[in-house]
Amino acid sequence: xxxxxIVYARGHPRxxxxxxxxxxxxxxxxxxxxxxxxxxxxxxxxxxxxxxVFKEALRRDDSILLAVIRVGGLVDIVLAQGSSGLxxxxxxxxxxxxxxFIEPATIGIKANKAARDIDRRIIxxxxxxGTVLELRLYVLGLDEVESIxxxxxxILQD
Numbered sequence: 763x764x765x766x767x768i769v770y771a772r773g774h775p776r777x778x779x780x781x782x783x784x785x786x787x788x789x790x791x792x793x794x795x796x797x798x799x800x801x802x803x804x805x806x807x808x809x810x811x812x813x814x815v816f817k818e819a820l821r822r823d824d825s826i827l828l829a830v831i832r833v834g835g836l837v838d839i840v841l842a843q844g845s846s847g848l849x850x851x852x853x854x855x856x857x858x859x860x861x862x863f864i865e866p867a868t869i870g871i872k873a874n875k876a877a878r879d880i881d882r883r884i885i886x887x888x889x890x891x892g893t894v895l896e897l898r899l900y901v902l903g904l905d906e907v908e909s910i911x912x913x914x915x916x917i918l919q920d
Contacts, residue, residue, distance in 0.1 A: 764906055765819040767812050769856065769897040771802030773888035779877040785840065786867075786877070787897060788855040799857075799877045801831070801888060802895040809869055810853040819901035820844040820869060826907055827870035829858060830898040831880065833888060838881045842870025844901060869899070 774793045779785075781799035788797075789805045809817075819825055825844030830837060842858050852867035862871045887893050902910075 765813070765816045765901045767807070767816050767899045769805050769807045769899070771805040771895045771897070773890050773893035773895065774800075774803050775889055775891065777801060777885060777888045779880055779885045779888070781877040783860040783876050785858045785873070785875065785880070786855055787895070790854060801877055801880060801885065802897070805856070808853050809850045809856050809867060812850060816899075816901060817848075817850045819903075820850055821846050821848050822903065824904040826902045826904070827858070827873075828900040828902060829870070830900070831884065832896040832898070833884045833893060836881060836884050836887070838875075838884055840870075840873055840875045840880075842873035845871055 771787045776793045778798045779801050784799040785801060786799045787802040787805050788800055789808050791804050793800055793803050822844055823846050827842040827844055829840040840858055847864045848868060849866045850869055855867045856869050857867045858870040858873045859868055860873050860876050
């Protein structure tokens with residue numbers, strides 16, 4: 763079963779997105795110079811707001827987090843792993859990490875991308891406070907991932 767959540771945030775002139783190991787979206791309305799992992803502020807939701815079913819899905823060691831970042835007509839995708847150790851309870855921010863470090867804001871670990879890896883055209887657009895970021899979060903089990911892979915093999919072989 764695929765579980766999903768959607769988070770909306772907006773840009774800020776100080777967005778740098780240069781952090782090598784984390785990617786963050788915050789409910790806070792400000793951004794300091796040190797916030798180099800933040801790609802969006804003023805988020806309408808945080809991990810604390812996610813459904814119980816979504817959180818439970820993230821807490822499976824075999825789960826995969828698919829994060830789809832959409833800004834204007836541009837899209838970037840981040841993949842991460844779930845973990846039975848995830849807390850998923852921050853009222854302020856959500857973080858996807860390349861590392862295995864877990865704290866209440868962490869929603870995915872061992873990610874394939876961090877803030878610095880996000881399409882730079884998206885980051886440029888997010889430096890405008892009027893820009894809206896849509897983050898679609900999907901949690902897939904290993905069986906869904908294998909099904910997608912099996913289907914894509916057929917497409918690639920035709």
